[in-house]
Each structure stands twice: as structure tokens, then as C-alpha cells.
Amino acid sequence: MFELKLARKARLLRWLMNFYPPYLGAGIRVRHISDDFRQAQVRMGLRWYNRNYVGTQFGGSLYSMTDPFFMLMLLQNLGDDYVVWDKAANIEFVSPGKGRVYADFTITEQLLDEIRQHTAGGDKYLPRLHVEVRDEQGTLVARVQKTLYVRLKPRMRQAGAK
Numbered sequence: 001m002f003e004l005k006l007a008r009k010a011r012l013l014r015w016l017m018n019f020y021p022p023y024l025g026a027g028i029r030v031r032h033i034s035d036d037f038r039q040a041q042v043r044m045g046l047r048w049y050n051r052n053y054v055g056t057q058f059g060g061s062l063y064s065m066t067d068p069f070f071m072l073m074l075l076q077n078l079g080d081d082y083v084v085w086d087k088a089a090n091i092e093f094v095s096p097g098k099g100r101v102y103a104d105f106t107i108t109e110q111l112l113d114e115i116r117q118h119t120a121g122g123d124k125y126l127p128r129l130h131v132e133v134r135d136e137q138g139t140l141v142a143r144v145q146k147t148l149y150v151r152l153k154p155r156m157r158q159a160g161a162k
Contacts, residue, residue, distance in 0.1 A: 007035035026049075029044070039105065040105040042065045044062070062091065062141065063142075070107070077112055080153075082156075083150070087147045089145065091144045092144075097142075102133070102134055103134075125150045126150075131143075
């Protein structure tokens, strides 16, 4: 029953994100969110409305297509006992995006265990997660590093201290 609810939640989130005005305006499409929120794939085509001055993918749109996914995936996998925020980001533009581009996100059980271990005592943890943006030929277009803030919610920190 829980897995069915999660699967519906993943499909609903995918649908909602595809109609989210900033994503619509940039031509970003969420192609897939796995039922367990451990994988996601996003794509963006090159259109007249998301090109930069020299006719390639606008850098802001490249970043935007990677922005919320790690946070959303961690929130779903860690549950209601955790606070998860985006803290910082860095994008390195490697080559021009001259066509459709993709970003594939993955959250592993090892990462979740690492987060739980570092936050068990109530401390914050700042994992650095990486995603690459590639074109249809597999050429690297950009590397994005996201630093997230993860911590047990105050009520859980207090409960653990007792």
C-alpha cells in the first residue's frame, strides 16, 4: 500500500513539475521520476525562447533543470523527520548545448545511510551531490554540484536526547 502511494506521488510530482511555469517557460520536461524517488531524468530542448545570444542553451536554464531534484529526492527518501534544504550550488559550463540536453539524478542507499549516520546525533550534514548535463551524443555540457543542508527536525533531536 505504501509503495502504491509513493508511485502515485512520483507520477503526480512529475506531472506537476511539467506544468510548473518556470519549467514550461524554459522548455524543461521531467521525463521520469522512479516510484521510490531514487532516480529522475530531466531533459530540455533547444528552442527560440531558451537560447542565449550565440544560439546555444541559456546557462540559467541549464542550471534550472537541475535545481530541485536532489532536495526533493532526499525529502522523499528520508521522510518527515528531516529538514532538507539547498544550501549552495556550482555549475561549470564545459561545452555549448547545441541541442537537446539531459540530466540523470540518482540517490543511493549508501548516501542515505551516510546522511542518517552523520545526523543521528542532531548535527547538520552538508552532502555534496553531483549531476552532469549531457547532450544527445553524450557530450558533457555542464557539471553541477549541489550542497544540501540535512538535519533532523528539532522534535526528533529532542526525542533522541531523552
